[in-house]
Amino acid sequence: MESAFEAKKLDRRAFMKLTATTTLATGIAGHHAWGEETKSGEMIYRTLGSTGVQVSAIGLGGFHIGNPLFDSDGIKIVRSAVDRGITFMDNCWDYHEGKSEIRMGKALRDGYRDKVFLMTKIDGRSKQGADKQINESLARLQTDHLDLLQFHEIIRMNDPDRIFAPGGALEAALAARQAGKIRFIGFTGHKDPSIHLHMLDLAAKNNFKFDTVQMPLNVMDAHFRSFQHQVLPVLVRDKIGVLGMKSMGSGDILKSKVVTPIECLHYALNLPTSVVINGIDSMKLLDQAFEAASTFRPMNEQEVAALLGKTADAAKNGEYEMFKTSEKYDSTAKEPQYLS
Numbered sequence: 001m002e003s004a005f006e007a008k009k010l011d012r013r014a015f016m017k018l019t020a021t022t023t024l025a026t027g028i029a030g031h032h033a034w035g036e037e038t039k040s041g042e043m044i045y046r047t048l049g050s051t052g053v054q055v056s057a058i059g060l061g062g063f064h065i066g067n068p069l070f071d072s073d074g075i076k077i078v079r080s081a082v083d084r085g086i087t088f089m090d091n092c093w094d095y096h097e098g099k100s101e102i103r104m105g106k107a108l109r110d111g112y113r114d115k116v117f118l119m120t121k122i123d124g125r126s127k128q129g130a131d132k133q134i135n136e137s138l139a140r141l142q143t144d145h146l147d148l149l150q151f152h153e154i155i156r157m158n159d160p161d162r163i164f165a166p167g168g169a170l171e172a173a174l175a176a177r178q179a180g181k182i183r184f185i186g187f188t189g190h191k192d193p194s195i196h197l198h199m200l201d202l203a204a205k206n207n208f209k210f211d212t213v214q215m216p217l218n219v220m221d222a223h224f225r226s227f228q229h230q231v232l233p234v235l236v237r238d239k240i241g242v243l244g245m246k247s248m249g250s251g252d253i254l255k256s257k258v259v260t261p262i263e264c265l266h267y268a269l270n271l272p273t274s275v276v277i278n279g280i281d282s283m284k285l286l287d288q289a290f291e292a293a294s295t296f297r298p299m300n301e302q303e304v305a306a307l308l309g310k311t312a313d314a315a316k317n318g319e320y321e322m323f324k325t326s327e328k329y330d331s332t333a334k335e336p337q338y339l340s
Contacts, residue, residue, distance in 0.1 A: 042290045043085030048117075048274045049241025051184055051211055053147075055088040055117045055275055058265075058289050059243070062091030062120070064279035065107075066100035074281075078107035081286055082115050090277045091141070092121040092152055093133045094331050094338050101140035113143055121152035121188055122169070123331075123338035125162040130172035138181060148212060149173055149182040153332045154189035160199040162339075163187075164206055186212030190246060190323040191330075193230035200234060210240055214277070216323065217244035219259055219267045219307050220315035225324050228271065236272050244273040249321050250329060256314040259307065265292035267307055270299045 037057075038045045044057035060081050065074045078089070089108075091101050101120060108116065120137045124130035134149065151163055151173075163169045176182045187210060189196055196215060203210055213235055215227040222228050235242050247268040248254050248261060268276040269292070278289045299307075314320060323329040332338050 041085050042294045044269070044293050044296065045087075046274050048184075049211060049235075050239040051241060053117060056086045056293075057269060057273070057275060058086055058293050059088035059090050059119075059275040059277040060086050061245075061277050061279035062089070062100045062104060063095045064281035064285075065091075065103055066096030067281035071103055071106060074103040075107040077280060077283065077286060078104060079112060080283065081280070081289075082112055084286075084290060086289075087116050088275045088277070089116045089118045091119065091137075093137050094123055094152070094335070098136070098140055101137055105140050105142035109142065117147045118143060119148035119150060119186075120146055121150045123152050124172070125159065125169050125339050127167050127169060127171040127175075129340040130169035131175070134172060134176050134181060145180060146182045148184045148186060149176065150185070150212065150214060151187040153330065154187050154195055154199050155191035155330060155332070157195055157198060159189075159195070160202045163199075164202050164208075170206075170208070184211035186210050186214065186241070186243070188214035188243070188245070190216050192225060192324065193227050196227065196231045197234070200231075200238075209238070212241035212243055212274070214243035214245055216246040216249075216321065217242075217268050217271055217273060217276075218247045218249060218253060218321075219264060219311045220249065220253055220256075220321055221246075222308055223312055223315035224318045224321060232271065241274040242272055244268045244271065244276045246321075246323060247276055247278065250279070250323065252320045252322055256311070256320050258310045258314050261288055262292050262295070263307060265289070266296055266299065267304070269293070269296050270304065 045054045046057050048055050060078065065078060068074045089104060091104055093101065095101065118141065120141065122130055122133040122137065124133045151169060154160060173182065173185050177185065187199055196213065215231060217228055232242065247264045253259065253264060254261065265276060280286050280289055318325040327333045
């Protein structure tokens with residue numbers, strides 16, 4: 001049977017860990033220390049890392065735009081989001097086998113393209129494969145340039161090596177940037193912080209600096225295989241734009257019944273994120289995103305600690321972050337040919 005002394009020691013360890021996490025969430029190098037934040041109407045705007053570009057703190061997730069049955073519904077969501085102040089558009093070459101990009105391309109006609117910061121992602125790891133996907137994305141999105149191109153699903157330890165190898169995907173991205181097809185370059189991943197750190201380390205060794213990095217940042221990540229603990233301080237130090245995703249774990253975190261959607265979004269917004277990308281496939285969820293932005297206020301240590309305290313037990317083994325612990329959300333595992 002556990003002694004009272006041992007129980008107190010364990011409680012002390014848990015307390016110290018929670019205190020460290022709370023401090024990280026409320027003050028990494030000063031909140032949003034490298035970029036200005038403004039508010040207009042219902043939306044917050046933040047500077048994207050070192051790019052000098054201001055974007056909406058809530059980004060419209062591209063995968064979910066492919067969910068509605070009809071194009072007209074997806075187009076309505078995109079245009080309503082832009083009309084109300086969301087400027088950051090997320091997408092990917094493989095979402096719904098291209099349907100998400102096609103749908104967003106239609107939505108950005110009639111002058112809407114000029115109102116947004118457009119990002120998409122590619123899976124190709126070779127120069128040839130990446131170049132093909134870049135051009136296909138441009139055609140689907142009906143644009144002559146992307147504001148941001150990101151290497152998608154950096155979820156294997158050899159993904160960075162393939163991208164930076166001679167004849168790798170970075171060569172295609174650099175050529176596209178030189179040609180005016182893209183402005184900025186970043187990468188995404190959701191599996192393990194060590195893979196992100198390897199990608200950043202390899203970039204430094206090749207005298208290359210990413211403009212953005214996208215990763216899971218949520219109320220449970222802080223407790224398990226944490227991008228917040230391991231990767232976020234590096235990005236803040238190097239003034240790289242932080243794109244938070246999976247604030248609700250693709251809905252899995254909400255199944256824990258310990259936090260609400262607004263609490264999830266507020267927590268992610270409270271971190272030094274440039275953008276929190278939110279999956280929105282209905283007008284109801286669009287309203288929820290704007291409610292989160294309009295009601296957000298910087299959280300103090302007690303408020304952060306209360307949220308982290310509620311999620312600690314549910315988060316401890318990654319049960320609600322299945323993107324870390326399974327292949328459920330790994331599109332390139334299901335379709336390895338995307339990685340050509």
